[in-house]
Amino acid sequence: MPLARLMAMAFRSLIDDLHDRLRARGITDVRPAYGFVLLYLRDHDATAREIAELMGTSKQAASKLIGAMEGAKLVRRAPHPTDGRAHRLALTRRGARLLTTVETIYRELEDEWAEVIGAPAVASMRADLLAVLRARNDGELPPVRPGF
Amino acid sequence: MPLARLMAMAFRSLIDDLHDRLRARGITDVRPAYGFVLLYLRDHDATAREIAELMGTSKQAASKLIGAMEGAKLVRRAPHPTDGRAHRLALTRRGARLLTTVETIYRELEDEWAEVIGAPAVASMRADLLAVLRARNDGELPPVRPGF
DNA sequence: GTGAACTAGTCAACCTTGTTGACCATATCA
DNA sequence: TGATATGGTCAACAAGGTTGACTAGTTCAC
Numbered sequence: 188m189p190l191a192r193l194m195a196m197a198f199r200s201l202i203d204d205l206h207d208r209l210r211a212r213g214i215t216d217v218r219p220a221y222g223f224v225l226l227y228l229r230d231h232d233a234t235a236r237e238i239a240e241l242m243g244t245s246k247q248a249a250s251k252l253i254g255a256m257e258g259a260k261l262v263r264r265a266p267h268p269t270d271g272r273a274h275r276l277a278l279t280r281r282g283a284r285l286l287t288t289v290e291t292i293y294r295e296l297e298d299e300w301a302e303v304i305g306a307p308a309v310a311s312m313r314a315d316l317l318a319v320l321r322a323r324n325d326g327e328l329p330p331v332r333p334g335f
Numbered sequence: 336m337p338l339a340r341l342m343a344m345a346f347r348s349l350i351d352d353l354h355d356r357l358r359a360r361g362i363t364d365v366r367p368a369y370g371f372v373l374l375y376l377r378d379h380d381a382t383a384r385e386i387a388e389l390m391g392t393s394k395q396a397a398s399k400l401i402g403a404m405e406g407a408k409l410v411r412r413a414p415h416p417t418d419g420r421a422h423r424l425a426l427t428r429r430g431a432r433l434l435t436t437v438e439t440i441y442r443e444l445e446d447e448w449a450e451v452i453g454a455p456a457v458a459s460m461r462a463d464l465l466a467v468l469r470a471r472n473d474g475e476l477p478p479v480r481p482g483f
Numbered sequence: 484g485t486g487a488a489c490t491a492g493t494c495a496a497c498c499t500t501g502t503t504g505a506c507c508a509t510a511t512c513a
Numbered sequence: 514t515g516a517t518a519t520g521g522t523c524a525a526c527a528a529g530g531t532t533g534a535c536t537a538g539t540t541c542a543c
Contacts, residue, residue, distance in 0.1 A: 189441045190448070190457075191349040192371060193464045195481035198342035199391065200471055202483075205339065219483045220500095223340060235521060243347065248501055250521060272509045272520040293337045300338070303470045304463040309338075312460055315452040316341045322451045323348055333343035334482030334501090335350075335367040335529080368529095383492060396530055398492060420491040420538045482530090483500080 198333050201296060208292045214285065216259055220252055223331050225261065225278065225286040234273045243330025261285060346481050349444060356440045362433065364407055368400055371479050373409065373426065373434040382421045391478025409433060 202219050209217055220242065227233060227241050239249035253276065256262045261282035267273035278286065301309045320328055350367050357365055368390065375381060375389050387397035401424065404410045409430035415421035426434060449457045468476055 188461075188465075189349070189370075189374065190445060190461065191346060191353065191441070192374070192479055193461060193468075194342050194346035194349065195371075195479045196468050196477050197464055198339060198346055198481050199479070200468055200477050201337070201339040201342065203477075204471075218500095222337075223343075226337065226340070236519085244500090245502055246521060247503080247523085251500075267520090270510070270520075272507095274521080293339070297338060299471075300467050303467045308459065308463045311456065312463060313336075313338065313341060315456045315460060316345055317336075319448050319451045320341075320344050320348055323352075323447075329344050329348055329351075331340055331343045331347070333346050366529095384490085392529090393531055394492060395494085395532080399529075415491090418491075418539075420536095422492080 195333070201293075204296050205289065205292050208295070209288065212288065214288065217285065218255070221256055221259075221261060221285075222289050224252065224256060225282060225289060228262065228276060228278050228282075229286055233276045234267065235276075236273070238276070241331060243332030256282070343481070349441075352444055353437065353440050356443070357436065360436065362436065365433065366403070369404055369407075369409060369433075370437050372400065372404060373430060373437060376410065376424060376426050376430075377434055381424045382415065383424075384421070386424070389479060391480030404430070 205222065206217070206219065209215075223241065224238055227238070231237070233241075235246060235249045235253055238253060239246045242249060242252070244252075253262065253264070257264065260279055262276050263279055264274040265277050267275045297309060317328075323329075353370065354365070354367065357363075371389065372386060375386070379385070381389075383394060383397045383401055386401060387394045390397060390400070392400075401410065401412070405412065408427055410424050411427055412422040413425050415423045445457060465476075471477075
């Protein structure tokens with residue numbers, strides 16, 4: 188069985204578990220892509236161009252995604268401090284709360300994975316994936332884009 | 336960084352590398368989904384319903400995918416031996432050759448991954464992912480469906 | 484043996500999310 | 514200062530998915 192299929196199924200499993208648990212908490216208007224953007228905004232000021240790079244999509248698709256998240260009141264567009272063309276994205280209060288929930292659920296899921304395969308194995312998997320992805324992408328991480 | 340993002344990037348990397356190498360061999364009319372179906376047909380007689388289960392899509396989407404592969408002369412639909420409603424899918428000669436190429440490239444990629452993180456780490460990653468996916472899916476593997 | 488219930492696969496219509504190239508305003512650079 | 518580049522949006526389009534209805538065939542209870 189190729190690693191690609193394993194990665195696809197692992198991704199599927201994690202995303203489905205995440206969204207099942209969000210729904211169990213009454214959060215039903217969140218697309219899978221939102222989680223990646225929220226986590227990115229935790230650590231970065233970002234523009235639409237950077238979200239396009241993160242997700243591996245066109246600027247237009249990123250703009251639409253941001254628009255949808257704005258509509259769900261998870262982010263807001265602020266003027267960029269130094270570039271009149273660009274927006275700076277910021278988390279709203281609702282967005283920050285959702286980010287916290289997503290992080291909590293991801294920790295639960297990884298704890299459950301650790302129960303099956305052991306915490307050292309989870310840590311190794313993470314470190315190995317980071318190493319091989321950076322090695323194959325000039326030291327950077329590739330985009331998120333998991334689809335066909 | 337959540338495991339989901341790592342899995343998404345790993346999947347992306349493998350699929351992009353696979354298709355880059357297929358194109359380098361002059362094979363340009365293959366969608367990423369085809370590889371999963373070809374590998375499945377290596378080991379199973381399959382019907383459209385089973386391809387839908389494999390891919391985690393509707394019967395209609397599976398039917399369309401099979402139709403596209405039939406059009407690319409990778410598979411053919413044969414009458415089912417015992418069920419007059421169903422088709423039995425078979426690889427064509429071209430499909431069998433492409434399967435061999437896909438398998439070869441996947442072995443190359445996994446060898447390259449092993450160069451970065453070590454062959455034991457690749458084997459552990461594979462075994463751990465299989466274990467955790469089966470544990471979380473009643474002993475079965477979940478569908479492939481990597482997209483949002 | 485028969486009829487009800489179920490299933491495999493297809494149909495047409497629709498939906499979601501992506502891409503493309505043009506465009507405008509702004510920034511950068513020679 | 515003018516040429517080039519960029520950030521983001523626009524409208525139109527594309528790919529691949531879903532849905533519910535449908536037909537033909539299968540299974541099952543009686």
